[in-house]
Amino acid sequence: MGTEAVDDVDPIGDEELYERLKTYEGRPTAAPGIGKDPVNEPMIRHWCEAMGDTNPAYTGPDGIAPPTMLQAWTMGGLSGYAERSGAYDELSALLDSVGCTSIVATDCEQEYLRPLRPGDRITFDSVIESVSPRKTTKLGAGHFITTRMDIRVDGEPVGTHRFRVLKYAPPKAGSASRRQNESHPSRRPSPVINRDNAGFWDGVEEHRLLIQRCADCAELRFPWLPGCGGCGSPRWEAVEASGGGTVYSYVVMHHPPFPAFDPPYAVGLIELAEGVRMVGNVVGVPCDEVRIGMRVRLDFIKADEAQELPVFRPLVDAATAAGVV
Incomplete structure (x- = not known):
């Protein structure tokens, strides 16, 4: 701004x-x-x-x-x-x-x-x-x-x-x-980056999806937090996720229209192969063909000249992926 x-x-x-x-x-x-x-x-x-x-x-x-x-x-x-x-x-x-x-x-x-x-x-x-x-x-x-x-x-x-x-x-x-x-096309709102999640966004800049692992109990977590939800330890390390996952749940956004967004579009809750879940857009397939259980892979898109974002694309065509539900 x-x-x-x-x-x-x-x-x-x-x-x-x-x-x-x-x-x-x-x-x-x-x-x-x-x-x-x-x-x-x-x-x-x-x-x-x-x-x-x-x-x-x-x-x-x-x-x-x-x-x-x-x-x-x-x-x-x-x-x-x-x-x-x-x-x-x-x-x-x-x-x-x-x-x-x-x-x-x-x-x-x-x-x-x-x-x-x-x-x-x-x-x-x-x-x-x-x-x-x-x-x-x-x-x-x-x-x-x-x-x-x-x-x-x-x-x-x-x-x-x-x-x-x-x-x-x-x-x-x-x-x-x-x-x-x-x-002029509106720019997408920028994410709030603070001391607790800055490492995640540093990874996005490098096209890496980083999640946290507790240094004491080894529990994985996402989104990034200052302490472990399992044992309470404040010690952690960043590990790179494979990028594979499945659609655990999703919504298709129709309203309200908002500058920089073009509804309808699908927002998925993705269960990563590592077992944690994250929210991200499901792209590369019509939003009405997204299904629970659809196998997806990580990708990165350039939302505008200032920011890149992680998104998920189907591994296979929508009809085949829907059959795993």
Whole structure:
């Protein structure tokens, strides 16, 4: 994304607007809260059943909560929380006033500092951590807003949750940016690359499909994670997968249409020969001929000038592959 000027934003000057936006950084989005329920075994069980996670670390008298449940313990349910700061609403209204009336969630990040256990009662507070300078995107020009929630137990930090949105002005009909978007193919959204998965994307650049193997129990895993789901070890090594696999499940995407994607297309959950599963497009065959059990092989496509992506192609023609179901 760049920061070049466009012709469809801002009656206020960029510098003046950004100075006003920066004043919201550090302001709370809500009053400090207390989780409505303590960390508890029934919610952990429901979560694990929904996710299909059978890790024994989450069961029994010494069980812990799955780290990815971090935000769940802060949620207010249908009744919500009584006190809400006006800072975020004011920030949103200011951006609305300069034409940034649309919003899209872009990504979130979580950091885990210690496990949560049944009986823990969490407290949390949330602030507007940062507002970016104006950015030009394929959706339109606008500002990224990052909020940060800090979560504690008995005053001890246990985790952090960051959530980022883009508040933007969609190009106006007849504007130069709208005409440019219509005359040039849209670029595919780039994957979020962080310290936990950077090795995987390094492998993709070399046309290698890398998965992780625990250095203690040798369990293979994908997607990339900072620790082993089997034994909890943080030690691991990268190994190259053969690239062969079968379609374990799939969906055919028809709606909604989105720039850079041309529906209908098939997205498969691929069971690799090594036993782990990954999500990827199934290409090289009409999407209505993809079948569960179809044998596929790894390939790489150049999505645009900036990124390559792993995809899967049938090993044989669709009619033969369908016969293995």
